[in-house]
Every structure is written in structure tokens, then in C-alpha cells.
Amino acid sequence: MDEQHWLAERFAEHRSHLRAVAFRMLGSLSEADDALQEAWLRASRADVGQVDNMAGWLTTVVARVCLNMLRSRGQRREEPLDIQAADPMLGPASAGDPEHEVVMADSVGVALLVVLDTLGPAERLAFVLHDLFAVPFEEIAPMLERSPEATRQLASRARRRVKGATPVPHVDLARQREIVEAFLSATRGQDFRALITMLHPEVTLRADRAVMLTAEPVMVAGSEPVAKGAMAAMQRAQFTGPALLDGAVGLVMAPHGHLRVALTFTIADGLITAIDVIAEPDRLGQLHLAVLD
Template identity: 45%
Template sequence: MTTAPSGLVSEAFEAQRDRLRAVAYRVLGSHADAEDAVQEAWLRLARQDEATIGNLAGWLTTVVGRICLDLLRSRTAHPEAAYGQQSADLVVTPADDPAPDEQAVRADAVGLALLVVLDSLTPGERLAFVLHDMFAVPFADIGRILGKSTDATKMIASRARRKVRGADRPAGPGREHRQVVDAFRAAAVDGDFEALLRVLDPDVKLTVDTPAGAVVTLGATKVAAGARMFSGEAARHRPVLLDGAPGHLTWRPDGTPLSAIAFTVAEGRITAIHIVTDPPKLATLQLSAPGPA
């Protein structure tokens, strides 16, 4: 039977909530998933005998870590599930307007870039890197979450650290990124298959977030073959930054939103395209449609 934790434990949990949410977000890359992980930790705390918890902060970190690890492993087994979550936290900034706080926008872009790099790590590597390098959790505690020895956990974290340091993490979207995106759009409108292949990374990943779920396409050839979906949107679109990445919004002739498209660019090529067509998510974007073409 589940009982509510005592008042003192409840207060202690609330004092840890922001830190736990930050840990979960860095591990999972989704605010919604992070909230769910923290809520699940609260439910597990309610089922736990308080007398068996010596260090509540450490216990909660371990529980949240295990919840996040399970979710990361589930994403690895079912990659389409992960992409369905990413659009929930879209932050839209007009690409042609001065940002109210340019430094903050750059910081957000760097944060997004780091999350993109973290996505390249295995679940164990990502958890070890985030917990140790970002939140100073001891390797012994991380090892208990991973089911590894302390020495093995150190090796996992070291491997993750090398991958993060070796990755090309841009400081912001940059004019050159926008030029790559513009070249892609021009090639799509012209139906220039070879030009599309020149701007697409061979392992590019296209994710279309629809009301029925996420559809994932892998590889430059397949993405280029389906790029004509972009050609009809040229007349009514607006360049924007989506979570700090170059992209654009498109509208139907009646002014209702059609799609939000974000591009990830690295080393002069597009490595990922994320298209949101789900109307409820598009309705949360607070930008007016462009004027008549």
C-alpha cells in the first residue's frame, strides 16, 4: 500500500526537486520526460520505508538515474519513440529579428548543441558523463546505477568525455548554417537531386512528427528522394531559429500553420531534419503568418 511520505521527507524532496529535474533533463534531453522521471521518483519514495534511507539526496539521485537509464535504453530499442518527444519543448525565435538577450540565445544554442552531442553516446556513457561531469556524483554511486564496478564506471565516463570533447559543437547557428539550409531549400524546389546530396550528410536523419506519431527516415538518398515535400512550401515560409537551430515555419494559404522544420548542421552538411506537422504542437508557436507572397 502506498502512503504519503512524512512532512519532513516531503519538504526534503521539494528541496531536491529542481536539482533532480536538472539531472533528468540533461540525461534525457526532454523537459516533459524529466518531469515524469522526477514524479516517478516521488512515487517510489512514497513506497519506500523512510527508515532505510540514510542519505535522501543520494537515494533520490540514484532512483532518478535508474529511471532515466531505463528510458534511454528504451529509446535505443525503439528510436522512433525518442523523436516523438523532442518537439514538445520547441522554442521559436525569429531569425530576422534582434534577440532581446543575444547572450541568452547563444547560451540556449550551446545547450542544444551539447544535447545533440549527448545523443551520440550510449545510455551508460550519457548517464555517467552527466552525473559525474555535470553534477559531481561519485563514480561508486554511478556504478551502482549501471551495475558496474567503480573502475569500469570511470572508464565509461572517460570514453564519454572523449566523445564529447572530440565532437564538433558549434557555438551557435551562424550564417554559414543558414546558407546550408537555404541551399537545401533551393535544391528541393528545383528538384536537383545531386545538389541535395551535396548538402546532406550521408547518415542524415529525417524525423516527421505527425498526429499519428513520429516517422523516421535514415540516409541521404532516401531523404533527398522525399525532399519534394519541401518544394510546395517555398511561397509561404519564414526563417526562424527552432531551439537555436536554423529552420523555418510554413503556412497554408488560409494562414493556418503547416509545419515547423528544424535543421541540424555540422561541418557544412545537414545531419538531421526535424519536421513538426502535429496541429496541437504547431498551435503553441506564437508567430504570425507571413504576408501574401
């Protein structure tokens, strides 16, 4: 067996792991696949005769490619206005296999992808490789041309962003999360009866102008109207998961890791009394978002 054939088999053997690394680094399945293609081209031209740990070496190659891609992005990518405005609850259409990408985002955690999207390339690399894939700082540091201690500090700063601020005092986050996840499950599953049981009879839902593309925010009151409106919207929602928003449990919708819509909930005595649907960029930018444990 020649070296190229042997290397191709090793690359295929570790492909799932390498794709997982690239997806967390880039937040996009299509970009992750592009990174793997570039990594294979680099690997196929390299002398691997002295490589003892093929999985670790290939991870390093993929990570370097992803780092270059993150650095080359420059300003935050923006989808065409007509795509974003067409349906902020859905987000822009994705290339490749959108259903697979939704599954990947759910498995990683939508909130984590959103927070990772706010990190600089070096912080993101240090955090993803060390905290998510247990790569030692001594192996990450050369990729960033920094010392292991400086790389450790990068990961520490990223970790603080992921954990976020202290939750609101005297709030039962576990109970909040249970209710919010039940809301998501009921709306996705179109279970009207289950949804009604978790809404206060006088619940209100407010959607800002960017959600509905209206001149003024839209307000709906009453459990049945709110339930119908929520089910109609959330049935179409993708890339959605729980997150800590300003210290309380809410939902974020983030195609490709880019925050598009957030839902905050007011909960009293085990019932949802108010829902605020936020899509205006200025309001989204003011939210303090973190990953739930």
C-alpha cells in the first residue's frame, strides 16, 4: 500500500472527529467541509513518515486551516437583506444538507455556537481545542505563535464568556429550563393542549418590528391566541435551543451560529406570563447571553 493511499484511509478514519472540530471552530457545516478539503490537500503534500499520533497531527492541520478561515472573515459575515428579512424565524437558507446541520447544531448546543461566534479567532481556537477536545495548551500554543501560558489565558477568557454573568438571584434555573424546554417541545410538536397548560390565562406575547416586519411591535394577549401564534412561528423555527439570557432561561435561534432571534420569558408560579420575541439587532446586541450548564 503506497503512502497516499494509507494517508487517505487514516484521514477517512478520523473524518468524523475532524469534522466535529471544524464545525465548532466555524459554526457552519459547509465551511467545515471546505476546511476538511483544504486540510486534506495540505496533509497529502506533507511528509508524514515521522508522525506518531496521526489523529493529533490531523487535528492540528484542520485547526490551522480553520484559524486562517476565521481570520480571513474580517468583518462579520452578513447574509443578503432579502434573505434575512424574508423570515427571521427561519434564518437564511443553508447550503448542503440543512437538516443535518440542524442536527449538528442541536448536538453542540445552539447557545454555545452563538457565544463562540462572539470570540476572536485565537480565543475560539484555544477554547475549542482545549475545553472541547482536550488538546494540551503546549500543542495549541505553536498554532497561535504564543506561549502555553498566554494560550491558557485566551481559553480562560473564552470560558468566562461561555459561562456568562451570575444568574438572577433567587431564581430556580432548573425549573425555568424545564418550562422553556417544554414550551419548545410543545410548539415544535404542535401540541396545543400541552402548550395551553403552561401559559397563564392572561399571558402576553410581544414581537418587535424585525420579527414580523411591521411598522410597530405586535402584541398578542390571552393563552389561546398566544399559543396559536407561538405554534405557527415555532413550527418553522430551526437552529433553536435554550440559553441564559440576562441571567434567566430563554431561547435563541441562531442559524450557522449567528444570533437572529431571542425569546425571553417571564415565569410566575410555574406559568409563562409573558414572552418577548426579539430580532432587532440593537436589542439582540444588548442581551447578555451565556451557555446553560
